[in-house]
Each structure stands twice: as C-alpha cells, then as structure tokens.
Amino acid sequence: MTRDQFLNRLERGLSGMPQSAVEDILADYRAHFAAAEAEGRSADEVAMALGDPARLARELRLEAGVRQWQEVRSPSAALGAVIGVLGLGALDILVLAPILLPVLGVIFGLYVMLLGLFVAGGAVLIAGPFAGFPGGALTAVFAGLGLMAAAIAFAALLSIVTMALVNALIWFGRLHYQLLKPAIEPAASQGALS
Secondary structure, eight states: OOHHHHHHHHHHHTTTSOHHHHHHHHHHHHHHHHHHHHTTOOHHHHHHHHOOHHHHHHHHHHHHHHHHHHHOOOHHHHHHHHHHHHTTOHHHHHHHHHHHHHHHHHHHHHHHHHHHHHHHHHHHHHHGGGTTOTTOHHHHHHHHHHHHHHHHHHHHHHHHHHHHHHHHHHHHHHIIIIIIHHHHHHHHHHHHHO
C-alpha cells in the first residue's frame, strides 16, 4: 500500500470528526512516513507496520470520543464515546448490543419516570393548596416539594450510575483493543506465515 493510499483510507475512516482534528492526525502520519522514508524504509514497509488504516481510524475515533467524555461530561460526549467503542468492531456490536440496548432502555425509562415525578410534584405544589389536598395547604406544599426533591435526588444518582456505565464501556474498549487485539494479531499473522 502506498503512502497516499494509506492516508486516503485513514482520512475516509476519520470522516465525521472535526476537520482540524483530522488534519492534525494526517499531518502526524505524513511526518511519520517522511521520517521513515528518510531512514531508508519504503512507504509499503511503513504502511504495513502501521496496520490497517480503517482499524487505526476506528481506534483514533474512540480516543477522540474518550477525550471529549473526559473533558466534558455531557450526554452527547457519552454518546460519542459509546459509539466509538461500538464502532471498533462488528463482533463487539453483536456481543455488546444485547447487553447495552436493554440497559439504555431502562436508564431512559427511569429518566422519563423521574421527569414525570418532578412534574407531578410541581402540580401538587401548585394546585394542591387550592384543590383541597388532604391535610391542608401546607401539606400539599411540602408533598409537592418532597416529590420534586426526590425526583432530583434519584436523577442525580441515576446520572452517577450512567457515568459509571459509560466509563466501564470505555474501559472495555481500551482493554479489548489496546491490550488484547495487538497480542492476538501478531500470533495470527505469524501463524499465516508458517
């Protein structure tokens, strides 16, 4: 594979990332090729040593998602990190999807339930004193505030659990693709050469 073929495949794999990040990554790999060629190595040797550019792009996308998640703990950053992990391999999607989809469904359902509990608390707080709430107006106010506070507290706990799940998924992705895959692939390629 030539240098240009490698860089084009890498660039295609990085599509969707911010253009400045893609340019920085491509500049690093151009410099890597130039340094290796200055040492007398051919572009084919360098491309072979770097591996599959599509896999490399998936790993770089995962690292970008992880970096964004570590800098900004937001739902979009979590989604980017999860998609980065799932984008690493079709086999992992088959393994992780049956586990992740129900968990994500339960988490989403709990967030919707807590939103409903918060709205119900607001309704009791506002309408309870005027609707003849059992125990009087003060009881309605405290009941409404209590429901709203409970919804906020459980949403905070659910957010902590959600962040822990995203961190566990990122840990799995890093473990699987940075430790296990490189250890397995050289053995497979040596077996193919024998």
